[in-house]
Amino acid sequence: MSEAIKNRYDFVVLFDCENGNPNGDPDAGNLPRVDPETQMGLVTDVCLKRKIRNYVQATKEGQPGFDIYISDQNTLNANDQKALEYLGVNDLKEIKKKDPDADRKIRDFMCQNFFDVRSFGAVMTTFVKGALNSGQVTGPVQLTFAKSVDPISPQEIAITRVAVTTEADAETKKNTMGRKSFIPYGLYRAEGFVSANLAQKVTGFSEEDLELLWEAITNMFELDHSASRGKMAVRELIVFKHNSEFGNAPAHKLFDLVKVKKNEGVEFPRSYADYTITIDEEALPVGVELQRKDV
Template sequence: MENNVIKNRYEFVMLFDVENGNPNGDPDAGNMPRTDPETSFGIVTDVCLKRKIRNFVELYKEGEGGYNILVKADRSLNSKFTEAYDALGLEKKQKGKNTDDVKKAQGYICDNYFDVRTFGAVMSTGDDPCGIVRGPVQLNFAKSIDPVYVQDITVTRQAVTTDKDFNEKKQSEMGKKSFISYGLYRAEGYVSAMLAQKVTRFSEDDLELLWTAIINMFENDRSAARGKMCLRKLYVFKHESALGNAPAHILFDKIKVERKAGVEPPRSFGDYEITVDRNMPEGVEFIEKL
């Protein structure tokens, strides 16, 4: 895998939308769609997007060595760290005193877990810690292009929960459902060749898998709560060098997304116009993945 480690820096822009759904519930607000309280723009966290990428990779690469997922609800993280020590025959329960062993275990985790190789992880807990890994791929929060209006509606169910309610002839139960009618979101991300080379050995194959996962991350993640979610566009900026050939913000500014004149309120992707300045700085290649 080391010979295939990426050698170029990348930035990328994702555009995705939601129709009649909740793209990312906020536990601090009764699981209503996340919004900026000062502007009412919709928010989807980086953690939410990474979860969808992890879930797709797990489905797509199920059972294939090197593509396990560390951050998932199958067993404790500490037990996975100990597994790395067992696999390498390292002395356990040293609480990280042997830094060479920690580095070896960390390398094992990076080689075997795609999400650590990609996003990094904090693995400094338990009797057999594996240190802290800063991943080469990072995402910003996604933000809606326009403010979103959150609706909270009442829904009914023709099935009661308890025997008591059933015996008392209760006909239905009520609940709440929070959603937005439509929102187009923009998220930006970064891929660092320097971190890939020095730390996780994130490879060209991993990079292609990342693009595939982003394009398909909503396709196998359907639920009644999330409504209709689609990745609409994936734009990639590829630098000639590992350190990069232009500042990220200059490249991000090449892509403008604006609501079409006279559209109020927006209710579809067609209500927006995307303008791309394809005149790139020297040493940067623009790639439209979707």
């Protein structure tokens, strides 16, 4: 594996959704998630990580070191079994007696072989028979909830389906009714952090992993189009690179340099062009470099 990163990073992601549902809430009939007090739209960090995982899984399939631990293709125990095969053990309790460092070796194996463990961390307490436990790994890459820049307007429309389900239904009706949830438009902002300290001490997250992370973020909706998310796109990925392991400025001060405002005269934004993005580069702290990634 490549050497772990040496610099801390903080970043801002701007993405939008037009006539779609960016992240349905199962507790609210799959309506778009919303803050009930402010009516600002929400997209969970888990949702964004899922899209990053899916991109890496699709583009790096079969390449050593880029498996995905939390995946719909394998159970967690099936992935755990790969670590046990690596240790070459059958009697798990016996190996712990012979090798007190077995838990750490399993953790290191999982970090080396699974991109999402190396990036986001994982709670790995499900090993076969519970004999080995690599515990909770805190990953160097973390994301906040994304929040819309302006209040959103969740809506539901009725839809019809020509095909009916059963022969009995066909005798009495020619179509069935359904509901579809969406927002006309929303521009969302998420913020994230990459810790060089955790990368070096725990997971080994490398420069190669970092470039793949930026690639996955900028393209995370390109492989995720669906009937409910047909028009979603990342519009900006703004990265602050510190010239040190622990950073040269607090993350919140860097995030405050990025301003997103509606253009004058726009009451109800319906496109990215209705906004202006500004970054106060003159206030950039010493030791921090601004990078705007191509999207």
